[in-house]
Amino acid sequence: MDLVLDIVLLSLLLTTAVAIAWTRDLFSAAMLAGIYGLLSASFFMTMGAVDVAFTEAAVGAGISPLLILATLALCGRKQRSDRKRALLALGLVATVGALLVAATLDMPAFGDPTAPAQTHVAPRYIQDSMAEIGIPNIVTSVLASYRAYDTLGEVVVIFTAGLGVLSLLLGMRGARETGTALQAIPRQHLVLRMAAKVLIPPILVYALYVQFHGEYGPGGGFQAGVIFAVGFILYALVFGLDAVRRVAGNGLVQFLAALGVLIYGSVGLLGMATGKNFLDYSALAGDPVSGQHIGIIVIELGVGITVAAVMMLVFYLFSEQLQDRNDAPEQLSPGRAG
Amino acid sequence: MLSHLPILQVILPLVAAPSCMLIRRSSLVWFFSLLVSAGALVVSVLLLQQVIDSGPISYRLGGWEAPWGIEYRIDLLNAWVLLVVTGLGTAVIAAARQSVQREMDDLRQTLFYTLYLLCFAGLLGIVATGDVFNVFVFLEISSLATYALIALGRDRRSLWAAFQYLIMGTIGATFILIGIGFLYMMTGTLNMADLALRLPELGSSSTVLAAFAFIVVGVCLKLALFPLHMWLPNAYAFAPSIVTAFLAATATKVALYLLVRFIVTVFGIDFSLTSLPLQSLFIGLGLVGVFVASVVAIYQVDIKRMLAYSSVAQIGYMVVGIGISSVVAMQATLLHLFNHALMKGGLFLALAGLVYRLGSSRIDAFNGLGRTMPWTMAAIVIGGISLIGMPLTVGFVSKWYLITAAIESDMWLVALLVVLGSLIAAIYVWRLVEAGYFRQAPAGGDVTVGEAPLSLLVPTWILIGANIYFGIDTRLPVEVTGAVAQYLLGGIQ
Amino acid sequence: MLITSLYNYWIVIALMMIGLYMVVAQGNLIKKIIGLNIFQTSVFIFYISVGKVDGGAAPILIEGENVYSNPLPHVLILTAIVVGIATTSLALALVIRIMRAYGSVEEREIQAEEEKREIQAEQEKREMQAEEVQC
Structure with a gap:
């Protein structure tokens, strides 16, 4: 169940991101960016990050699109084609992306409870925060x-x-x-x-x-x-x-x-x-x-x-x-x- | 109170900034900012003394011990950088009053000083902290304040420059964030000392390598290392004069510190130099940066922009020092960090005086300046001589150490290129001398043009005087940076 | 095995790269900012994924629950989200000012405008010098 939800959300995120990059209408881009914020908030929910989800929903789907829309009202919603640097950008993105993918190969598996991040500093917060802070x-x-x-x-x-x-x-x-x-x-x-x-x-x-x-x-x-x-x-x-x-x-x-x-x-x-x-x-x-x-x-x-x-x-x-x-x-x- | 020095260093300007918004009157706010900066300077002097006397200091924020809470950790390296940043920050703010009055409307002066203090606090926070995520937070404080400060420039191009810097700077900061995420993922910690302990166990895992690459590129974007320097010339040229002086004297120095901190302390110099061809990359990019930026500087019409390109070149020298990576070379880098702050601080403050009187920093404004503004022009000449690296100025000292280091490591070509780079600097400095002393002021020009106001001239000359003083009596910087370099790299030689 | 354990990160990387591509390739300043937002949000998704523990509950202590997600990445990302919106609002304010000053938010037009002005300034200077000579 978790897995299905995970895959659905990630593919929705991917689709939204592509749509934002594709559209020439800035108004749609702003609205889609709001949806992107809401989708990532949902993803944070499924990851158990409730506080982050709350904040991302308020910021990514609330404040940020509001400000973008206000700016659009002043600057116009049509974007003129200007992709002179598409090749440069593709090259950069390919390099950075390859580096990132290479980086994942030595990573601990997703959700692994024995990963260093789960065993070194964080356990103290989980085990002792009740005694030390009391909330x-x-x-x-x-x-x-x-x-x-x-x-x-x-x-x-x-x-x-x-x-x-x-x-x-x-x-x-x-x-x-x-x-x-x-x-x-x-x-x-x-x-x-x-x-x-x-x-x-x-x-x-x-x-x-x-x-x-x-x-x-x-x-x-x-x-x-x-x-x-x-x-x-x-x-x-x-x-x-x-x-x-x-x-x-x-x-x-x-x-x-x-x-x-x-x-x-x-x-x-x-x-x-x-x-x-x-x-x-x-x-x-x-x-x-x-x-x-x-x-x-x-x-x-x-x-x-x-x-x-x-x-x-x-x-x-x-x-x-x-x-x-x-x-x-x-x-x-x-x-x-x- | 002495045990709280590390946090006082940062918290003083950090809390002072919102207080400015309550004081509101711009003349009072200026005086208040000056007091706070001077206070921070005193703290940094005491800190350096304490570190020299009794070794590195650790301060637990919130009382939580290190990997769980955030730690401030002051050792010789950051104590030295803190001193440079607070010293220059104080000198620049002392000069700010009249220049800011001239270049900004009334509404914005209080905001200017508040943002200045925020930027100052952000920079100090980056230097003082021993926690990598805390670096990111304070980096963003200083960056956001910087973008806003640049955009306060009178020319509309300041807006465009600020926007470009915002985009590049945010990409850089996000790269650093990615790197920090990888480090956290592989080690479970964010504390620098703890990372230094745990990273060697991982060997050359591809995730750690990627973390290293992202952090180095992100920091180099902030540092404006060639070819990631595109944001710098416009930002320096169109920002308010005082902001340019401040940024040139402090911001790039802090980025350089961060580079050294990550390379030497967090990843360890052995890892850093063996896992990627960093040595040849830094020496190569550094030297190419020196030549390209110096040559471009010659052709600039706006002198603020010319000196901005010269800054890119000087960053090249500092990075070459890191690339050679011997004790002497590291010392040369740290010396140049201090010396370059003195040169550019002095030079840009002198330009602030020029802009104050003439409203322009273009080369034609220099015509006849030797007669109309003799003190400002003399300051520019001495600063320029120091920039070239002639004896009896601080510029000579750091170049000397850099050349010595190159020769000691059998890099004759590098030594030769460093000397050649200085010769190019001589060309663009000569343009200023020529215009100032050998050309006439435009006939029938403004006869009322006089010397820059004393409030600008005195701080300028304090910095220019320091260029000469520390060029002759080199003990303090040489001894401290020698100790720092020994402390950083002494283990491997 | 490799794919099932890492696919999550790969999709996040794809998201980041779409954002980064927009920042670099798009000429419209607002679109650049939206791209920057996507880039940053995707990095947040990566961080939160790092904190995921199989079968872990949300990190709010409840009786009888032993496995929780790692709270530390959550804390870091809360801070990072705030930093992100701070950057966005400043960037948009800058765009508004650029619109007022240049009448455009397209990178190419702004640069063209700058070049035009520089050439004009050069010409004016030459004319002034010519006049001086005549005098």
Whole structure:
């Protein structure tokens, strides 16, 4: 059964990838890329990687196609033929691919429980994390404690990307404070408006659930942050960007993005203040295990805040660009905008 | 507090960056960034001292011991690179204020300093860590910040350059990620020291070989080793002047460090040199890079671009040193890492002054510069002389060691080619001298052109002065790099 | 034997190569970014495959379950996915700016535009020099 599912998913992935490479319509490519994300999320599910599947579904099938579509709206969806380097690319791909295939020949078999990766470092996480950290989700234990420093790096990466997008798109629109970036959907779309009103509160509650339930089931700060931002994005899509910005303006969102990183960093520094190493939570409470608990909850909160804030910031900036297109189409030559 | 030095080195700028977003006022943010960079410099000096006194330092992040948690491991090699990066980073940020004011609008100045600190922290993180996956994470922090910083350039071509670099850089980072995945698959560990223990048991398994190939190619993309250098000239030419100075002085040095770290520490020098024809590949590509890039540099009209090609050539020399792979050659590479940072840091800061006054770094802007901006022009000349490798400058010291190493290993041809490469450098440096001292400023040109502002001139001259100081009193760099090279390769000779 | 134990990796390699091909061969910048996404996602699939243990459950501790998938690759890929989306959003923002500056997102047109401008700049310079001589 597993095997069949595995083969079906892999062949679907392969077909989708070929279709993406083949199509000249960028809109289809973007949608297919979303499907590719969803398929890989399903594949991760079958591999038992539930947290990864959750994240990939949110990113690969959610955020990433959304941003690509926004860019397409500005840049046109037709791709003109330009395969001058097809031969070079084929040569490169053949070489790299051959090297990769050669590399597989000495690999341990797929799923082999005696492979080095399964016998060296990982067993400690599986066997001792309950005693050392005291939470059932091993992925959260490793992510937020054993390798918490990588996760700090990850939050900083997101923060950096947010600032990078900000530095690129800030003030780049023609009509600055005037006009709404995303127009509210007209009143006659009553169903949409009602559906959104009904959906958004559960989405936000669900985000909170994912945020604080990450220790027991799949979830955690990153996924929660994305879902939280999605709630706001949905609101903006239906009721207009200005309506959202009245709740969470640009300044606030930037502040929160920085705040999340600072929260994470401060927990680390607190570890040092209690005489331990950076990001060592064990002295944050009476006994080490509750210390770990507190530490993990707080850093996950930091992750969630930064992720939600950066996602919203990026969404604001992209949709402001769209508004600009509506205001001042003469900036782009219409033939090229497609 | 002293036991926390390894993490302070990185966490200081890392936490300072989001704090910048709370301070907001750009003049304050600049001062804050300067303080933080200077703090990082102090930490790196203390670290180097500590490593020299008592050997390598290990720091367990989160308190978890090594292969399970992430470890920071500072030995002579990265202590030296940390010192170079923080020193140059501080000098460049000290000079940044007025140049940034001139080249960026108000909105973006705070963002600039924040991204600068993030890039700085990312680079330091790559150097300090003892965990291969952590390398990837910090590599991406510094890379994303770099792409954004380059795109802050005034010319629209900066956007195109940043995009091209983003594509190449991400391919490189993904190659490194593939390599790390193979290593993990074969050993079950991500810790560098643990990998070094476990990899020899595997012999020359094709998976390990592939991991090695992917990591070396990925790092060389970041390093801009010929012929993977295509992203560099445009990125350097169109980035804001301060960013160019920073990248030229630090980013490629960190990539070079990473190459040495993987080749020598993780895979082991024996494996690295015997399993692939790396020795001849590095010497060959290095020398071809020296010649091609130097010749291309001669024909450049934009001097920022000219010096960018010259950087590609200088990277060639450093890689030749790794290729020869004797203790002296490694010392030459590590010396050149420091010396080249001093030269290019000084030269690009001088160019920043030029751009500040004239708004251009094209060769015709140099006409008559010897009279209108004598200090800037003199700095460029001395930096150029150091670049050629004339005695009494640092450039001479590293070339001398490289030539000695080549001769010791009976590679006469290599030694000869290194000398010839320097002669080509003399040609493009001469173009600047000719324009600056022997050509007239355009008649009726801007008479108000004066010397670059002091805030730019002083850091420039500190770096240029260091080119001369360490060219005469060579003890500090030579002794430290000698010890590092001995520590890295002493076992095999 | 070899095929049944390794086919998984080979398909993943094919996926990676399709992505890499798109990055190098496609002239459209957005298509390049989509290709980069495919390339990276395929590397993620490879990592997760490494963590697969036959009969292993998802790595969330439950009474009575002894065999779990390896959690470490999952953690690494969570980080890598975030890095990927960070890169994508920055790249797309760059594309928007390039569109504004050049009016195109096709590599060939951007390069052609650059060359055109360089030639123009050369000409203007020559004309200026000619005027100076006349004066």
